[in-house]
Each structure stands twice: as structure tokens, then as C-alpha cells.
Amino acid sequence: MAYATVTQKLRQTCRNFLGDTRGNMTMIMGLASIPVIAAAGMAIDYARISRVHDEIQLIADGATLAAASAKNLSGTSDEKKSQRVDIATNYLTNGLNQLTDAEVVGTPVVTSTSSKVSVSVNATVKGSLINVLDALKKESADFGDGSGGDQDGSGSGGRTYDMTINSEASWNAGVNYLCMLVLNKEDAQSLHVKGTADITSHGCSIWDNSSSNTGLYQNGDATITAKQICVNGNYAGTNFYPVAPQHGDVNCPQLPDPLKDKFLADYEATWSSSDTPVYNGYNSTNKKYSQLTFDASGEHTIYPGRYRGGIKVMNNRTVNMEPGIYFIENGNFTIMAGGVVNATGGVTIVLTDLAAKTTKTDSSATRIDVQAGGNLNIKAPAEGEFAGLAIAQHPNSIPNDSSKSSANSIIGGGTVEMVGIVYYPKQILYITGNGWISQNAELFAIVANKVFVEGNGQLNIGQAADFDAAGLPALPSTGSGEAFVSLR
Template identity: 25%
Template sequence: MANAGREFGADRAGNMLIMFALCAALVIGAAGGALDYMRLTQERSALQEAADAAALAAARLHGKTESERTASAQRIFAQNYRGSDGAAPVVSLSFNGDFVSVEVSHDVPTMLLGVIGKRSFSASAASQATRGVSAPVCLLALDETLPNGFEIDGNAGLTAGNCAVVSNSTDDQGMRVYGGATAEAAEFAVVGGFDGTFSPSPMTGIAPFDDPYAARTLPPEGPCIDASDRLMQANFTLDPGTYCGGIEIMAGATALLNPGLYVMKDGPIKVQSGAVVTAENVTLAFTGATATLYLQGGAQVRLTAPEEGDFAGLALFSESTAPTVEWFTISGGATLDLEGGMYLPTHEIWLKSPTTDRAVLNAATSDYGLIAKRFCVQGAAELEVTHVNPDSLEETLRLKSGVRLVR
């Protein structure tokens, strides 16, 4: 009987040791899982940083052989990798035109998960880079001090498919997209920072663009033209010259502007709802603190720049020394179709659509692009720019970049 008791006690002790061992393994496994998961996260981050550096290095060597680019990328990867000890990660590269893809993988030994049979984990990362571009700048916000050189909000859209959009703003939000708005271009770039989703993501920290046309001036003003009688008619024609105090084109009217230079002095052009304005081979110039353009809902304006003369290629112009001006405004339902450039360095361009009636600025530009103090596109408004001859633009108005990450 005594022997049976001793055997029973030994069995209980053995069972307890087994249970303790099992529990200890579970506890160690749980703790080890948390620790090793943290190491896995760190390893993935280290692999990604080194893979990005390797992809950029290979992209910079465009024109070299694939073997030379691969060797350089692997060397840069090794220099930048700050991950786990042990066997070196496996680095592989592939090339497709201007694009370089890097994939890396690494089996990292576990620290504590081995007690439950997990001897290692696999970490990986991928990166892709491409050569930068020399894209023509078709939208340039000149002001360096204002935030939001480009502000796109609501359901508005900015599209510049074959050219670059640049903001000189040094603010942390030198470009901003929010709400359901969209912004797409060949490239975006900003001196300061950006907020929101752009396609592609903007380059930051660029040098500000100089004002390319700061020295350009208007010719001496002529006498003021009195067009009050014609402006009251349903259909009328205007001739080039200086218009003082502003002009207003009445609702529903149809106006034709003959070719030439129109100087709007100390007053705006107001185009009321439903009016239609056609101006071919015309430059509209603005001088004075109240000289700007207002397009009310439903107004339709087609403006084509001259092909010859001092203002060839420029459809809208003001001098760089002009005073700060009221908003250049296109309201919901209004459309400005522009063929030519815009240089309004002291104007803020505002496209506003509080309803679903879109305010639209369609621009096909060549030498000049659209240059203003800043651009604001709100509500359901749409700003769309196409560069009709992107290879012809002078180097001072091209955005140059070296290489960039794609993913």
C-alpha cells in the first residue's frame, strides 16, 4: 500500500513537470512570437529602405549594361542594409525600358519561436524606380509665401496629362488636394511640401522657378475707347485698344473681338450668364488693381492667342509690376476655352462650382503655359491643360529631375 502511494505521488510529480513544461513552452512561444514579430517588422523596413536605394542607384546608370547596373545596385543595397545578422539577403533586379525593379528576400532566424518549431521567418520587399523627366511646365504658381499655390478641393479636378505642375510656395502645404478632388499630371513639384493625394506624388524641395517674363511690358496706352452703346446690344463687335473702367457683356449677348491687343485699364471684363464671346488672334491685357476677368454661370468664352507680333502665343497678360489684383473668376457653368498662354503674375485664378454645374478652364498652350500667383479649383470645377508642343519649350520652363521611385 505504501509503495502504491509512493508511485502515485511520483506520477503526480511527473505529470506536473510535463504540464509545467508545456505551459512554459506556450508562454515562451507567446512572448517569442511578439518579439520575433517586432523583429520581422523591423527587417521588412530595413529591406525596403535598402531596396529603394538600390533601385534608384540602378536607374541613375541608364545607358550602362544590365550587369553593371545590377552590380551597382547590389553594392548600394549592401551599404544601406541595416537588418538582421546571418546570411545576406537575396537581391534580384529586372529591367523594362526606363524602369528598374528590385526584389529582395531574407530568411531570418527566430529568437524564441524555435521552442515551438519555428526556426526562421521570411521577409521580403520590392521597389521600382525610373529615370526622371524633363517635362514642360504648363502650370506655374509663382508666389513663394502663400500656402496652397494649388488648392484643389470638393469634387474638383486638375488634369495636365503631358506636362508639369509647379508651385513656388515654400509652405508645408504648397500644394493641397482634399475632399474628393483629383490631381493628375505628368509631374508635380513644389518648393515646400504638399498635402493630399496627387498622381504622381509631387517632388518636394525643388528650387523655385524664376519669373520667366518679369521684364515683359505693355506698349504705351492709347486713348480710352467708349464702347457703352455697343455693350447694350444683343450682338456686337469690339476692336483692339484701351478700355477704361471695365466692360460688361450682358446676359445672353454674343460678342466678337477682332484680332489685336485689348488693354483693360482700372476695371474688369464681366461676362454675364449665357453670354458668348469669341476672340481669335487676341491678347487680353490687364492693368490696374481692379482689372481682371469674371465669368458668371453659363458664360462661354473662346480665346485664341495671336500667332505673330509682340504677344504671339499669349492670350492673357499683365505686367509683373502690376498691383495685387482681385480674383480672376470662372463661376459654375461657365467655360473658358483657351488656346495660348496666360501670364498673370499678380492674379489668383479661382474656378468655383458650388453645385454640379462645372466651372471649366480648358487650355491648349505652347510656349508659355499658364502662369499666375496661385490657382484655386473648388467644388465641381475642372482645370485641364494640354501642352501642344512639349518638345519646343525653352529650358527655363522645363522641370528636370534625376530619378524617382515608382513604388
């Protein structure tokens, strides 16, 4: 009976409570205020987050623009990149130190290449009124109904918002890099592409000095693709991409040889007739030269120096060239079918004659000849004499005619992967019969008297301007040098 009495009293008390309307509005308003406070907190937090993001973005953009537009940089390419990084870092440090509503997480990342500066900043912003809900959640957790946390609204630290701000400023220095310069000033077809051959140069320009009305010549299904194509005289053909070549003295003046002076100075400093040849193929009886021939199986290693009579790598033989300068005198450098030459440690091959230093020779037999399936892998030295030059021929070492038979040639499936510049100031580069040059090189350029690409030969110089990636000096160029800076 006592139990029934207690139960009846409890029920009556609940009925009285539920029937009492005094203070209802206060309770309803109290309950309703929770989502109102939450909404207000979210709005305030969003405004703060947006403001802080914009402030950091402004600082990051200022840092990249300051570095990208910096003047009076000095030193090597790497040193200039380091100076730009320092400029951006100092700007960031000064700006971020003045932030009041955000905390920078870690160290901002600043990088620089030869054409852009990039910044990445991680930061966190702590919530405000919205954390009232987090406090209520934590209070509920204290009674065993919840767990705690941070960004998801749990934990003792309150709600925080993480953000990553990126900025990138790039510049075009107003420089037009030349990945092909044909030096001949008057002959017809000094640069020609025929058959189904292709010359591809997406990242830089092709320039032909010839004043002939057909100085630049294309026929058949052959194509030339370049950022810019320029010929001093005029051109014949239609398959030029993305636009037709420019021509004439105003748009395409004849350019001087940009490598001659340095080449001759480096040659003077490094070649001497008194140096003992590594190989001497001269026969004093018949007064003829013979090549150093590699016909034994296995791999062979050769070293820098003078090779009188030239070098010949036979079928399925491999020759590894140690870093340095190789003078190929009075003879060819020939790579036969299946032959492989590796010279990727910083090598320059100089084609020359004994008399080249003092006398012009119109009967030179010195040339590079990569035949049916032969392969040459070469990378030029990054510094010192002949920096950036992979293969060069002395301007006084001239073949006895201007025909393809005496040209430096890649024929019938031969492949050359070259990082560096080919310099044939008085000679011809001839590619035909499915010969390939530089499909994957970061930097490749040609400065030659003439360039012939025929058959289904492929000359790929599409990434020639990326000298930073190659770790080599910049290519020859034209342009004003005025910088145009853009923000992304």
C-alpha cells in the same frame, strides 16, 4: 470499212506508245523539274525581297535618325522642321540611288513635327526564276488557255513584289514643359484643389514655388493629375496621379518668372497713355470708372486698343474681338450668364491700371470674371508682341487683397476655351462651381501667383505641350536640353 481500218491503226499506235518504256525517266524528270524550279525560284525571290527590304529599311532608318539627331538647326519651329525634312530627304536620295534590285515607286514621303521625323518609301522588286512559270503560263495563254498579268503571275512584265517601308525617329529634348507654374514663394495653399474639383495635365508638369509645408493642398475627392507634380515646400493630400508630388529644394527649386521680362518689354512697346482710348468710361465728376456694357441683342464687334473702365457682356449677348491687343484699364472684363466672347483670331487681353507702367497699385479693380454660363473662346497671337499670351495682367496691377473675391474668376458653369498662356504674376486664378477651362485646346498653360480650384470646377491642361499644333511659341520649361533619340 476504211474508217474501221484507220481507227484500228490509231488504237494500235496508242497501245504501242503507251507500252514503250524507252525515255520514261527523262519525261518524269522533266515533269518533276517544273515544281522544283518553281520552289527554287520562290526561295531565291524571297531571299532577294528580304535583302532588298532590309537595305531600304536601313536607308530609311538612317534618314530619320540623321534628321532627328541633327544639330545646329536655326530659325523658327517651322523652319527647323523643314531643315529636318531636307536632311532626311537628302539621305534617302543618296541611299536609294545605289539600289540595284529594286525600283522606287513615286517619291518617298518625309514629314517632321516638333518631336519626330517620319519616312515612307514604296518600292517594287521583280521576280527571277519564279517567272519561268509565268512564261509557261503566258505560252499557255497564247494557245487560248490563260490571260496574262503581273503581281499575280500573269502579264508580260513578269512577277513583281511591292513593299512599303516606314521609319520614324522621335526625340525627347530633355525639356520638361510647364503647363502650370505657381509663382508665390511662401504662402500656404498657394495651389489648392478642393471639393470634387480636378486639375488634369497629362502632357506636361505642374510646379509650385511655395516653400510652405502645405504650399500644395488637396482635400475631399478633388484630384490633380500631371506628368510631374513638384512643390518647393511640401504638400497635403493624397489624390495625386500618377505618382505623389516631388518636393524640396533639390528636386523642386523655386523657379523665376519666365515671362516677366518679355511681358514688360512688350508692354513698354505697345501701351501709351497718349493713345486715345477706344472706350473711356472715366467720370471726372465722381472720379469713377464704368464698364462698356453690351446689353443690346445681336452680335457686336470690338477692336484693339484701350478700354478705360472695362467691358461687360450681358446675358445672351455675343461680342467678337478683332485680332490684336486689348488693354482693359481700371475695370473688369465681365461675361455674364449666356454671354459669349469670341477672340480666336490672335488676341491678347492685358489687364492693367493707368499707373501700372511706373507705379505699383495695391487697389486694382481690374480682373476677368466669367460668370454662370458665360463663355470665352480665345486664341493668343502666334508672333509679335505678347506672342503666346492670351490673357495677362501687369505685375504692378495688384488687387487690394489676396482673397478669392478679387481673383480672376470662372464661376458657376462658365466655360473658357483658351489656346495660349494665362499670365497673372501677382494675382489669383479662381475656378469654382462647375467652371471649365480648356477642354479641347492644343496648348494651354498658366503662370500665376496662386491658383485655386474648388467646388466641381475643372481645369484641363492635358495637351498643353502641343505648341506646334497650336501654332504658338513653346511653353516655359525646365531641363537640360540634352536630346534622347529613339527609333520606332
